[in-house]
Amino acid sequence: MYSKINRAAAYIQSFYHNKIDLAIVLGSGLGPLADEIENPIIIDYKDIPNFPTSSLVGHAGQLIIGTLAGKTVLAMKGRFHYYEGHDMETVVLPIRVFKKLGIENLILTNACGGIREDLNPGQIMLITDHIGFYCPSPLRGPNYDEFGPRFKDMTEVYSKKIGAIALDVAKNNNISLAKGVYAFFKGPMYESPAEILAYKALGADTVGMSTVPEAIVARHCGMTTLGISLITNKAAGLGNSELSHSEVVEAANAAEKNLVTLVTGIVKEW
Template sequence: MDNIYEKVRETASFIKGIIKETPHIAIVLGSGLGPLADEIENSIEIDYKDVPNFPLTTVEGHAGKFVYGHLGNRRVIAMKGRFHHYEGYDVSQIVFPVRVFKMLGIDNLIVTNASGGINKNFKPGDLMIIKDHISFCTISFKRQKYK
């Protein structure tokens, strides 16, 4: 199955069959924030290895699972661990979860990571907002329309 749309659809359908409801928010948990997933109530966990077409994380400390449930009064699905270009994945694999989230009907995405380490004014735990980034990858994008 080489068609990215079909792969996204198959993956979203698999996840939807387990969680049944559409989450309000998707959260990609970066390094150090995995424990937030433990705060999700009435949780359902789905290992990435069980999800069709889904890449696996190889980074130590990244659990490699979705956690679905309630955080406050919102339905959320969190990625507890993610995959990176330096693990050997190409860009289409790295952005695959975001495409799946959209196919699930999720309009709100929170992405976290360990950034800002070179700013000497930051202390561990400080929050920052990334408003732009520099990509050292050569990427060509093909416009894809989802139904």
């Protein structure tokens, strides 16, 4: 794994070797944010050693390095999911590569289903914590001592300090930003209504199929992490229709302007 991380990092550094302030992982339908990056250097996943390609609609499969709100950022346009057949080490490989590149700050975004009554399609939510009972541990197996300790505290996976900045940016731009707990589900099937009721009883406000593995590894690596969810549908059994991925992408596109404004403002104030 060290060899895989080092080879991927070296390849990226062959395109850009200066300091990168912040990495952003863009979830389903959230790729348009990458269009705001100035003077972009675009690297296809298929060309990066040990990076798989993403076959999912709404995930372009590109790393984009450039300037956003005066900061040098690396945006991951499309992510790897456990449900695609990747093992957890592959799912979280980019996060360790980011750390190897010297990146200390991370924004994770996702499209997800709303469980709490006020979390309807189009609502943006600041992730304050997560529930990862369904998530196979990305830290399982030999510990990578270069990145973090064997047993890592998970009290504050998502930075309270940066979360406060996000809330201020939202307020100043008249963007509704809720707060809540994100729960992981393995997928690719959507959750059953009974599973959603169980998640609700456990304290989950939203549910999705990403983010938690990456957030755990980022915490293990000592990175400062912010999590943002876009509610694209009501969770199973709470809406009036069957769930579909096209619905997720459509709702994400509709909320694009607010998301771009919010993330850009956060990057500026980070």
